[in-house]
Amino acid sequence: MLPDLLAVGVPWAVASIVLPLAVALAAIALGPHARHLVLPGALLGAVIALAAAAQVLAHGAWHHAVGGWLPPLGIRLRLDGLAASFLVATAVVACGVAGFSRRLFEPSARRETRAGFAFWPLFFVMWAGLNAVFLGADLFNLYVALELLTLTAVAMVALDGKAETLAAAIRYLLFALLGSLAYLLGVALLYARYGALDLGLLRAAAVPDAITLAAGAIMTAGLMAKTAIFPLHGWLPPAHAGAPTPASAMLSALVVKASFYLIARLWFDVLPAAATVETSQLFGALGAGAIVFGSLLALRQEQLKLVIAYSTVAQLGYLFLMFPLTGSAAAPQPWAAAAWTGGMFHALAHAPAKAAMFLAAGLMIKACGDGRLAPLAGIGRDLPIACFAFGLAAVSLMGLPPSGGFTAKYLLLTAALASGQWWWALAILAGGLLAAAYLFRVLNRFLIAPAEAAPRVAVARRDQAIALALAGVSILLGLASLVPYQLLQIGRPAAAVGGLS
Amino acid sequence: MSPILYAATGAVLVGIGVFGLLARTHLLRRILAFNVIGSGIFLAFGGLGSRGPGSGVDPVPQAIVITGIVVALAATALAVTLVTRLFEETGAVTLPGEHPAEGPDAS
Amino acid sequence: MTAALVFDLSLCLLIAAVALAAVLADDLFTAIVLFIVYGLLAAIAWVRLDAIDVALAEAAIGAGLTGLLLVGAAARLGGRGAPPAAGRTPWRLLGKAAPAALCVAAAAALVVLVLALPDDAPGLRPLVAETIAASGVTNPVTAVLLNFRGYDTLLETIVLAVALVGVWSLTPDRDWGSVPGARQHARPDGVLATFGRLLPALGLLVAAHLLWAGADAPGGAFQAGTVLAAVWLVVVMAGVLPAPATADTRVRLLLVAGPAAFLGFGAVGAAGGVFLGHPAGAAKATILAIETALTLSIAATLGLLVLGVPRRPA
Amino acid sequence: MPVLVLSTSLVPAIVIFFLAEAQQRTRTLVNIAGALAKLALVAVMLDGVALGVAYETRLGLLPGLDLLLRVDALALLFLTLSAFLWLLTTIYAISYLGQGPHLSRFFGFFSLCVAATTGIALSGTLVTFFIFYELLTLSTWPLVVHQGDARSIAAGRRYLAYTLAGSAVLLLGIVWLESRTGPVEFTVRGSLAGVDAPTLQAVFCLLVAGLGVKTALVPLHGWLPAAMVAPAPVSALLHAVAVVKAGAFGIVRIIYDVYGTTLLHELSLGIPLAAVAAFTVIYGSARALQQDDIKRRLAFSTVSQVSYIVLGASLFGPYSTIGGLAHLVHQGLMKITLFFCAGALAERLHVHKVRELDGIGRTMPWTAAAFTVGALGMIGVPPIAGFVSKWYLGLGGVQAGHVWVVLVLAGSSLLNAGYFLPLIYRAWFVPGAMDRAPGRERPFWLIAPAVITALASLGVGALAGLAMSPLGWATLIVERNYTP
Amino acid sequence: MAAASTFLRRLALLAGVWLVLTENQPSAWLVGALAAGAGAAISLRLLPPQQRRVRLARVLRLAPGFVGGSLLGGIDVARRVFQPRMPLDPGWLSYRTRLPAGAPRVALGAEISLMPGTLAAGMHGDLLHVHCLDRRLPVAAFIAHEEARIARSIGVAPDPTDG
């Protein structure tokens, strides 16, 4: 029975887009009654994502021509191992956030509240947008999906309605829109050059001429602005730190990955021939810069959520190290597969860890009534589960074993040393140490015995447990990394060649 | 020839819009500049789509541009609302840390 | 032929000049008016490119509604951003010179790229022409929007809906639950009110025509929806009908009707094996049905987007 | 089987984390039950391994990269030590900490720490070793900062700075090596054949430097004295059971199971390492002499003593290896005795400084006696365990043609005597303050562990000739695995 | 009853507009019927049937004057624009109208806005504010004339002497 369901007869990939959209529309229509839909919707979304992954594992990559129209006329959806992995990561984080937010945005006295109304449509559309980005195989369709993310993300940042978050949201919006427009300009050029928008068709047709390279460069620059890679990171910390906690989790864990995902698709899938040694080293330099500067800035923050947000800036840097380590079709590196898989693994492992960290931080701030680090002293006694979750997530972010972060780091390091690019290995290791430095700065606070017991607002154990569960997932990813690894290999771009051993 | 002319105009509009974005700090002006960039890209898209032999226009860029226009409007609506709310909360029409409205170039 | 080229050249120069003027204008209102003019000129450019559908959309949405949004915001900002009398200092000019040079260089590079593209555009014209018989409509743009690339359009309607949610989410908490837009002070029997009472019937007709004609000629759900939205805005601004409360269930249903119909249609197709697949032979009917629902939702969404966040009367 | 052993401390760790602070009896029960179960399993395996049975568990992490747990003789040596001492330390800790705050957290991490040590002992590959090595770092940190005051936090910070930097270096070495060879398993020697010598030398330096941090090789020892602010059971854990031992154990693994002595000899890496170790032996002892705080004196003593193990391993001779391995156990027994005693003195009499020891032989005779046995053992007085290892080490040095080793040992022993004998003298022969009446040696379980380990130190030294003694087992290891 | 007949008349009017819009394509009739019906219904809601009935014939009788005025207005303004000296004498005039409130007044405003030299700028009570391009023209008499014409077309007779 199960294999039948996993076969192409049930388009799980399509369902992963349709379901969250349907829930979002229902949430707009139903207002305060929508909260009964939230958990079933989220869980069903998770089931769909897992089924999609299982389908890929069982039957390989899956393509679907939407409306029955093949490219170049129509739009294709592509569910390969990479897409499936991101679907699952998204579903895991989204389920956690949904469970966490359910009571946060509960209507008061059966009356709809502003944030309560807005959050759920934004949340589910964001989820659908993420899935659409991961599944999209058409450049312009991806643009629309990206804008879906931009709008939901910006609105979420501003959900608190405070002046600082409004400014942060505007800054974010400016960056994101500029990035989208740059991307769109590249799409226009590519379409004018090749008459196709489908990734597969473009790969078949693309030659590394001036227009193609310029289009790729413009698109990449735009996407980098949206990914907040150093030195375009300025908008991220205030936005992610200012957003309501569940939004912070979604943004930091997932949304920034979407544009990164597109960069990776672009360079590995569409224009592998265009990647030169210089460009990939430049990407690596940006990544290393992000790691070092992001970490150093994280070390200087006095607000808990800002520490975590700057940590995102730093962690995004690792993702860009996969470009020099993978090399290109023109200049392939040994162990490219390890580098590519390591980079993607990092993106996947970072998601639940960062979400857990933000959720835990949100609870701590709620308990303290203060967003600074200092009042956290001794909170380990009051919120042990949240603190433990924070610690576990920190383990993954530092890349310490056993965690998904470690697996990623191991793969990236291996590729760096095997290809003789030891300087990236040093950046990776330095990043781990710096992460330890800024995270233990927080963890220390948990264990300090305060001079006098500070008053704390009570926090539900269930909410803490959600953070713990997400952190647990990021740890588990390090112990049970074989299946995700295999999943990632299905449909791996040809540019990322070379075996692990 | 003409379609290429419009495409080139689109490219110039992108430049003008980017200048507006960089040189202006008033947020509504930046939103305006965004729309100039956007419609410049659309025009380039359409102009490039009308090149070549044969009659008629490529409908795919047209459809894409219509979608793009609607998306741009959606983004503009959100942006404009954010800016008015920021003004109501703080009285500022620029981002914090950027020059407040002073001098002709900052308006 | 030469006359056409001269016209095109002048139009292009004019467009660029107006755009530059809009960016450089000292007065905010002037800048916005120039932007609207710019949008209308761009619409003419689209007519010259033989893209009437886009021209309609650009004029109505790109120039009209966007301009309306900017004017409304500028009014709310109450003249903030008007330039003080201070002259241009050399230092300021230098500060502007760098971005200016950058942008000139970027624009020049882009122009070179555009000109460098080979002239034998491998567009999709022939393919669309070949396939359009199977799409159910004869307007190729509608065929692309609602059939070949219907998935884009589905996401686009969601973009609109979510933008409205975003705008509403910015309501000040004290105003939540009230009616969008500023209170209008139009006299019940004034010019605007009369206009607002006469216009809707005609506007509805025009919208219906655009919608219906969109299958075979320029037009379609977005243009029709924009017309309806404009008419409705006039009605509301004239004080003929009040704007609905955001919590009004009917409004909510209207907002989601189009996307929901589209999505439901897609899901039914997916269950049959093809996501957003139109049933063979009935494509025109399904397209029109979806477009009708979309038109209503688009109209409601666009109108509410322009009205902005709910405000409680002071 | 290896998983079972691992779970005897992992499961209690998790259970204890979820226990409420007040459920003291349950916590104690879980702790003791886990420790006893582990000891029982170890006993079973000792028998099995002696007969040649191999226990192994594999878990695929990545294609070609396994989490491998395997029980071999060397693993079992370390495992036995940690299992035995864990039981005693747990008992001691329960008495020592009494009703203090955060006990669920404390014992949770305590058990986790032992689980990590178990994992280190059982690791069959470099990566597996690294995973547990890091787990050890992470699980000991909350113990070090347990008291939560400024000094503990500072010590914790220092501990982390050292150990995490060390792990980074270690990881670099591991990955560098494995990027050339593929994942390295401990038993498959000779897999390094295709790698060029400079790389191998560099990697060896990285590995040893990384492990040297936990081993507290000079100049990487700075964290160890600072970590003395931790509660006494934690110090015992750090010094005797887990942390420094894990480092030393790792170095032994690297020398014998990754590189092999032949290869290291060709790469001429043994003597430099031995020199570092010898310097550490002397330096640690010399510094210990200057310390006024008892625990700090013991800490520097550890710096010195643990390097005996490294010294033994780096000489490559069979006797020196036997001596080093035996010392792994012997030092553990003796040092834990000393820390138990120091902790008991601090807890019962608030004695922290050397001069405060005056007359405690009268007040707390059992404690003082156990302390004396441990200290004499450290100096190398026969027939206590320390003598046996030093003897074998010296023998090995002579056998390998490095007579200077004997001089180092002699010098170190003199220094040992120099800093331990005054303590013993003060305890027994200097009259103390009058208010210290006898009868303070309560509760029973605070004192008993020290006595037991003291007796054990005596026992393993006196009965070193038996096959199942640490020395006998070390001989077995060397004969079975490390004899070319 | 009145509502029904109003509805039918408006329906017919809108149907006519629809035919013009679609250039009388038979395939559009169904859509047109629906649209015209909806339009008429909305119109009925927004503009309920009133006692005074607008007679189409009489309204049509206004057309020639309207067109002529519009032509004159355009020429007049163009003449002034193109003259280098620009002969203007702008000023304001307040005209007290007798027309009933609502559509008739709006029609008056619309009409005079197209006529030479006058522009309606809103009402205060019965006072219609008119902006004159050239006060030397006989504006008031002109407005009165138009007012009378409109009044006749809707079947009321204002006192022509007032102004």
Add this chain to the structure above:
Amino acid sequence: MILDIATLVLASAGVVFFIAGTLGLLRFPDVYARLHALTKADNLGLGLIALGLVLQAGNVWQALKIVLVWLLAIFAAATVSQLIARSALVQRSSSPAARDS
């Protein structure tokens, strides 16, 4: 042929009025005068162009359609000009002298 010439003449005349309207917008002294120019001249210009196009229409329906568009445009222009004038007046109501100066 005659029809074509007529169309050309009408359309050209229409353009002349459009130019007049635009020029008025620039030359006239205040917002009200400008409105005069804009509404009246542009209306006439549009009317003339429409008339010219009617002559080119293929059938009566097309011709009617052009007329309809023209009527709608006039309707809108007349309304909008009043609205603008009124709002300008309201904005300047602080100086009542402006009303009958």
